[in-house]
């Protein structure tokens with residue numbers, strides 16, 4: 013365990029997520045046990061359909077496992093009420109997606125403000141925090157633009173700002189560079205690395221680009237057919 | 248989420264599909280407008296009727312008569328009374344002293360002959376109490392009400408006035424001569440017949456002999472100045488006592504001592520000191536005082552009748568009318584509700600991704616539900632306010648149209664519709680309530696949406 017990393021932030025024990033489609037059962041995630049230390053940058057690698065996104069959604073509290081337990085701050089996500097899961101997503105977790113998922117009719121500023129509204133942060137405090145988040149990703153001057161008016165890289169930066177505006181302790185990113193060219197993708201990953209170092213945020217990033225994973229993550233875990241095929245610290 | 252944020256997001260979402268949401272809101276507005284227009288008609292008619300009744304003097308009057316063993320409608324369950332209390336001057340004073348009784352007066356109405364330019368006309372003459380000065384029937388009269396309670400003046404009903412002259416207005420200030428049969432007590436008969444001005448006065452006197460209460464009937468005449476003409480018929484009242492063609496001040500009518508039909512019955516009832524009244528009318532301050540005063544008068548040993556109960560039935564009738572109008576008006580609102588359900592369900596399909604994003608960012612199911620509720624509520628509120636305005640306008644147009652028609656028939660205007668504040672606020676609240684009910688299903692469906700599936704949608 014590296015310096016700056018605290019005790020376990022997330023611990024998944026024998027987690028499974030099965031989907032029943034008629035008679036066939038799809039084992040998208042099948043008995044995965046994995047730990048993520050506080051302040052760690054973990055990359056989840058694997059081929060398409062290996063269950064990376066499904067596992068990430070389970071860890072982020074967007075979905076519930078069919079079996080197993082996921083402990084965050086010694087609380088089991090699998091047993092939480094849906095309201096508590098929503099609070100967990102609001103206070104503990106930030107999320108970034110491959111498709112950016114900004115609301116198209118809101119300005120970047122308003123998009124970044126959304127998590128603060130949902131967390132019932134006071135109006136007076138919001139403006140400063142939105143500004144700070146946008147400046148951190150280098151979008152201070154594009155705040156009043158809508159997502160359609162800025163580049164893909166800028167949209168993903170805005171999404172990053174939105175993910176960190178509520179100061180979460182864990183950031184989940186599902187192929188954040190998937191829709192970007194390699195130069196822009198690298199810039200986004202540099203930002204993620206900076207958040208990890210400067211803010212001490214725990215990072216869990218899904219990617220299928222092994223090179224990027226190797227370059228930015230502390231540890232790379234590989235999934236295959238819903239199972240953990242390899243899990244090792246690289247440095 | 249805080250209510251302010253909820254409202255802001257809801258308004259914002261509604262603006263994003265302006266046309267669709269505006270049409271849905273317009274649907275709500277039309278529904279509310281039809282409800283408000285219907286109910287405003289009910290309320291308007293009720294207000295109009297109540298105002299008419301309040302000033303008609305029918306609902307603050309108690310009709311008093313002595314207990315006679317007569318096959319009347321209310322006597323069926325009562326034992327016959329051997330010596331009914333006479334309705335005399337003492338009784339009148341006693342009744343006048345009761346709490347909230349404003350005035351007690353006899354009904355005086357008799358059929359007689361009037362001469363105008365020496366042409367005789369047979370007609371009914373009624374005495375009007377001073378309190379009738381404020382009666383709505385005299386609101387639009389030509390000329391004026393009597394100058395004093397005992398003035399030698401007459402107010403004519405327009406139909407009678409037209410018989411007298413093609414130009415009724417020219418009658419004002421002219422003199423009518425009233426020929427009538429005066430009732431003279433027997434002991435004063437000599438003097439009375441001496442005073443009788445008409446020729447053949449003695450021949451016309453029908454003497455009643457024997458009982459002390461007997462009297463003779465002597466023809467007399469009384470000149471009257473025409474001071475006013477009423478176009479609307481004053482409410483006929485109990486037994487049509489005001490249903491005359493010529494009205495004179497009640498005090499004058501009393502001094503005339505004209506013979507009335509009821510006098511004959513009184514003669515047969517035997518002796519009594521002074522003159523008994525066949526009936527009296529007691530006026531109380533308001534219709535709310537009727538019941539108590541009526542009870543007290545009954546206890547004094549008289550028969551009473553009032554229209555108080557009839558007015559209660561009328562209120563019930565209006566409540567029923569309102570209910571029916573409300574149900575018809577609500578039909579349009581019910582259809583509008585389906586519009587809200589449809590619009591919001593469509594919005595869920597379109598906004599799957601947005602709902603997924605909100606949930607990923609920490610929105611609880613309740614937040615999503617409230618957001619959809621807020622959108623339904625905002626549509627209801629805007630539709631409600633617009634609908635009340637439209638309904639008010641429709642009511643105005645109806646009133647305008649009705650009055651246009653009435654004026655062409657030379658009738659006074661009527662306010663057929665009214666939107667009191669409780670109707671306006673109630674309709675808005677109802678629109679919001681109905682919209683929220685319409686939002687229940689879409690909101691629940693939106694809240695149930697699985698965020699993972701919503702976000703996988705490309």
Ligand SMILES: Nc1ncnc2c1ncn2[C@@H]1O[C@H](COP(=O)(O)OP(=O)(O)OP(=O)(O)O)[C@@H](O)[C@H]1O
Pocket residue numbers: 031033038039040058059060061062063064065066067220
């Ligand atoms: N709701 C679902 N119903 C049925 N099958 C599902 C569902 N969600 C995921 N799957 C299946 O589970 C498996 C894992 O899917 P997942 O999206 O986690 O893969 P992934 O590793 O993220 O792939 P990619 O790299 O293409 O994003 C796939 O075979 C997928 O078809």
Ligand SMILES: [Mg+2]
Pocket residue numbers: 064065066186
């Ligand atoms: Mg995936």
